[in-house]
Amino acid sequence: MVHRLLTLFESWTQPLPDIEPSTPPKGLLAFCRHYTKGFEKPLLIMSILTATLAVLEVSLFGFMGQLVDWLVSKNPDTLLSEEGATLIGMSLMVLVLIPLLTLLHALIVYQTLLGNYPMAIRWLAHKYLLKQSISFYQNEFAGRVATKVMQTSLAVRETVMKLLDVLMYILVYFTSMVVMMAKADWRLVIPMASWLVIYIGLQWYFIPRLKSVASEQADARSTMTGRIVDSYSNISTVKLFAHTHQEAQYARSSMREFLTTVHKQMRLVTGINVSVQVLNYLLAFAVAALSIWLWMGSAISVGAIAIAVSLALRLNGMSQWIMWEISALFENLGTVSDGMNTLSQPTNIEDTADAKPLAIPHGGIHFNNVSFDYGEKNGVLQQLELDIKPGEKIGLVGRSGAGKSTLVNLLMRFYDIEYGAILIDGEDIRSVTQDSLRSNIGMVTQDTSLLHRSIRENILYGRPEATEAEMLAAIKKAQADEFIEQLTDPHGNRGLDAQVGERGVKLSGGQRQRIAIARVLLKDAPILVLDEATSALDSEVEAAIQESLYQLMEGKTVIAIAHRLSTIAAMDRLIVLDQGKIVEQGSHQQLISQGGIYAQLWQRQTGGFLGLD
Structure with missing residues (x-):
């Protein structure tokens, strides 16, 4: 029965x-209202229950004063017969x-709101941030963004619930208190007012001032967390350059900045705490003193004194609570305001309202007079015209900064072109959904990033619905089967179930690359992009999987980037x-x-590698 009751409110x-x-x-x-959709009814009922409980609690003080007057003036033998109905009602x-009412209020607060409300905010914020462009994440710490999501979700919950629950309670309670004291004698309201x-x-x-400091503190906290996470995410680089001390100092400076905001906050807290107590x-x-003076003049009864003093003492205790709740409210407002600056950023790359899934019957690609400059004055690509026939395999060559990776990024629509159009089988890529575009393009990059999950999950990321046999075939083609069998992790998982660590840190560069190639083999998309796909492989492994890459290219339109020109010399x-x-x-x-230029680059290669000019 209890379990079903709790489940009922949890599923509301x-x-x-x-x-x-x-x-x-x-x-x-508007930001808080945006994330409150679906929670309006329980929040409204919670607020009504809060107001009702506040009125009832104050009425208990009134009854206590009435009871004191009865005990002073009435006969014990006739008290029950005269006031029995009132006593039973109370x-x-x-x-x-x-x-x-307290049970119902608790069920709504603890079962319906406290857990579900911030989780809904996290979920919607996370889904929205996943749609943000690559440039958004290039300008932010990943840890900082994650901290904003977690902080802001709790801050929105606390802000809304404190406004509708705590402040409603305070307002109704204080109003009822003033009314009750005024009934005894209006002069008792003077010290209260x-x-x-x-x-x-x-x-x-x-x-x-507390709100301002809270906003600074929220930003300082997220920066501090972002710096710490950045060090952990790039621990290999930290160790490689022996920069443990520098990273500690880098985090220390942000910790000092955070601590400065904490000290400012605590000074304000000391001031408000002492002031309110006095x-x-x-x-x-x-x-x-006023109650005794009024009683001495026969203006009020002993019961009225009991009410007035009890309410004053109750307010004495409540004022500290009120102070902290209001302080917390404004602190949360500061956190929401800070988080809003990140979470409310519009997405730079959006599907059009009538975007449709991309269908690729052939695989032809046309870069039509494309210009792009990352918002800078000097264009990275300038009026580029390139027609790639269906099934054609092209290699992109050029010195660093020539625009090779930019061309591929624009094809993937990681950025929107500033002028011109990119067409796949005659369809402008801006008129189709981003997901359908990218699902039709398989890409292996030089800097392979793996998810902190198992080998199996990383490979199936290419095509989650693939069968076990299809996955194993892709692994074998990528020459990854032997080393996968030997993998273990600290949790006792082996082989395909072994965890790879954050960004695949537990694997060598060549192993990560072969996992990435297996993933793209499994994806089997009609368009294939290879951006230095074999750069992390030694010559022996590269020769072993080169045949698999050629098999992968069969029947596909291929764009390959490589500084090692020998790997793309055989392209169409x-x-x-x-x-x-x-x-x-x-x-x-x-x-x-x-x-x-190509002939010069070819001549300057030593052992197949491009010179550094």
Whole structure:
């Protein structure tokens, strides 16, 4: 019964909503509302329950004062007969109504909201960030982005729930308290009103400063985390250059910046804490003194004194809680504001409203007068015109910075071209969905990045629905079967189930490359891009899998980039790029005979490698 009740409230809201996230708005209120969709009803009911419980709690103080007056004035023998109905009603309220409302409030808060609400925010923010362009992640620490997602989701939850739960409770409770004291004697409201004015003044002074510091602290925290994660993610480079001390100092400077914000925050906390405590004791003294003076003048009863002093003492305890809740509210507002700057960035590369899946019956590619410059003044590609026939295999050649990788990045639509068009079988790649475009292009890069998962999961990433037999065939073609069998991890997994470590750090460069080649072999896309695909392999392994690469190329349109010219000399056509333009094209022999840039590069190679000029 209890389990079913808990499950009922846990399933009231969806922590992983099946909707496509849109760009969050920039305004603070609009941003919070954006991530509150689907949680409006439980939040509203929670707020109503909070207000009801606040009224009921204050009414208990009123009943206590009434009870004191009865004990002073009434006959014990006739008390039950005269006030029995009232006593029973109050008993039911204390023993039945308030516990039931408290249970319902707790179920909504703890089962429906506290877990599901921030998880829904994380899920939608994560889905949205996955659609961000490559340039977005090139400008941010991965750890910093992840921290923003985690911090902001909790901050939005706390902001909304404190506004609707805590502040509602405070508002209703204080209003009910003032009304009850005014009923006893309006003069009792004077110290309460004076306390409220000064209390608001203190909050007005301290809270904005706490909010400002909280925003600085959230940014400093994410930067600190980002630097630490960056060191861990690139630990091989750190060790390679013996920069352990430098990395520690790099993190230390961000920790000092974070600690500076903490010290500023704690100084403000000390000031507001001492100020509120002194104010509370003044309130308790003023209410008690005024109550006694009014009682001496027969203006109020003993019960009224009991109500006034009890409420003043209750407010004394509550004020500390109120102070921290309001401080936390503004701290969370600062965190939301900081996170919003990252999470609300619009996506640079978007599918059009009528984008359709790309179908590739042939595989022809046409770069039509393409210009692109990464937002700089000097174009990386300038009015490039290139027609690749279906099934043609071309090699891209050129010095570093000539535009080879840029051309491939534009084909993958990691960036949108500034002028011209890229067509695949006559379809502008901007008119099709990004997922369908990239699913039809297999790519092996020089800097192979593997997911921190098992070998099996990394290879099946190429085609998750592939059978075990198809996966094993791809592994064998990539000459990766022997070393995979020998792999183990600290958790006792072996072979295909062994974890590769972050970015594949547990594997050698050649092993990572062969896993990547197996992944693309399994993907079996009609267009193949090889960006220094064999650069991490030794000559023996490269020779062993070269035949597999040729098999992979069969029936596909291929674009291959290689500084080791011997690996692409047999392509159908070689394209030589220089300063973003095609300056030569033809077969290997034709380009050698021309005596141009390609011939110079070929002559300067030693052992098949390009010179550093």
